[in-house]
Amino acid sequence: MDTLSYKTVSANRATVTKEWVLIDAENEVLGRLASKVAKLVRGKYKTNFTPHVDCGDNVIVINAEKVKLTGNKLTQKEYVRYTGYPGGQRWTTPKELLATKPTAIIEMAVRGMLPKNKLGNAIDKNLFVYVGTSHPHEAQKPTLVKLNTLK
Numbered sequence: 001m002d003t004l005s006y007k008t009v010s011a012n013r014a015t016v017t018k019e020w021v022l023i024d025a026e027n028e029v030l031g032r033l034a035s036k037v038a039k040l041v042r043g044k045y046k047t048n049f050t051p052h053v054d055c056g057d058n059v060i061v062i063n064a065e066k067v068k069l070t071g072n073k074l075t076q077k078e079y080v081r082y083t084g085y086p087g088g089q090r091w092t093t094p095k096e097l098l099a100t101k102p103t104a105i106i107e108m109a110v111r112g113m114l115p116k117n118k119l120g121n122a123i124d125k126n127l128f129v130y131v132g133t134s135h136p137h138e139a140q141k142p143t144l145v146k147l148n149t150l151k
Helices: 030-042 094-100 103-111 118-124
Strands: 020-024 058-062 079-082 089-092 127-129
Touching: 020 030, 030 058, 030 103, 030 118, 094 103, 103 118, 103 127
Parallel strands: 020 058, 058 127
Antiparallel strands: 079 089
């Protein structure tokens, strides 16, 4: 065989086509929503996915305050953070976070599913989470994606 019948396509910054995707988080389970959003942001649903390139889409998540948690996670799950001072470890529950900053729950869940390196930090900037149905990205004409259609 003299010629190759196929070539491995490796995406780079110039060949990547980034789209804008809109997802409604109303009545969605947090973990299932976060895993599909992380795949969209990373670009795993694309045929030219390349692990070391930011080839994912820009994802807009609306209705962040209406996300669901199963079981007793709303009151028993704890998020831990550290202020940087001695004795500065702080705990909070999803119920408290939903009351004060509902976007943080989805952002933290998706961030935990992304790579922990410079690429993960760059990919994390492609996620936009908003409370309510309005968002400032109407000019980009995002396409509405149903999570049931994604695998």
